[in-house]
């Protein structure tokens with residue numbers, strides 16, 4: 499078969515590991531040929547490709563980013579976009595397309611499938627919020643980076659008797675905040691799933707001071723909401739899928755904490771460092787399993803499906819189900835945070 503691949507949306511450590519695994523198994527087991535479309539759906543619309551061979555995908559397993567580069571291109575917003583995609587896939591004599599991406603990218607895979615094209619999906623997002631899979635590759639790396647940063651913030655917070663607010667990624671779901679916050683021993687962890695209660699935040703910080711601790715660490719997800727308003731965004735711009743750029747909740751919170759408690763407070767935003775650099779061994783393994791499963795899906799003719807992890811098994815679900823809602827942090831897991839805090 500001739501198969502196309504692309505990576506769409508925000509990049510994520512492990513994308514190259516998926517590409518490598520799918521290409522290797524496709525060539526070595528099925529005799530497939532591959533091309534990669536550059537910069538997500540933009541590469542399909544503009545027919546910009548690179549060859550994906552054993553040689554071009556060698557030595558990339560440990561590399562972050564994506565050799566295919568990425569963009570947030572919304573084919574639905576482009577007049578005649580689906581027809582153009584169909585034309586380019588036909589011109590390249592492709593039998594199938596594997597799209598690596600989160601809900602936005604997969605919404606295009608689904609629409610193309612509904613227009614008669616043969617797509618399978620691989621779930622990618624450090625936010626870990628794609629429905630139907632237990633873990634997305636990239637999440638483990640992001641959590642490791644955030645946890646290491648929180649560990650480092652402890653000593654400087656302690657040296658200055660400060661509160662340090664650490665903002666991590668997580669647009670609609672607080673998986674990174676919850677996991678890195680618990681792993682990093684944060685005193686307060688704030689997620690998009692629950693509006694921020696400033697009185698409670700200050701009570702927790704004050705309690706710690708009254709019980710001998712002179713510094714505190716607060717971890718907040720970028721998508722967490724202040725009681726007075728929605729999420730904190732940069733400017734008024736939205737991307738082609740309608741998402742605003744989130745950033746600044748950490749600083750807003752730090753100012754409010756200092757005002758209310760009098761404790762000297764600083765904020766740090768980990769931002770894109772969480773998406774950069776080499777994937778963890780866990781993410782390389784998971785990404786490899788997803789890549790191998792994706793090429794099997796193509797040969798089984800299971801188009802419109804997305805490979806997923808359920809427990810320890812790799813299986814697949816309809817893309818439609820995966821993008822039907824966000825996978826937010828389960829209330830039961832949020833109890834982990836409360837279990838470590840003093841009762842109200």
Ligand code: F6P
Nearest residue numbers: 508509623624625667668669744
């Ligand atoms: O991929 C998800 C994500 O990392 C979100 O957590 C974040 O809001 C967004 O991407 C940032 O995107 P960009 O790279 O476009 O700034």
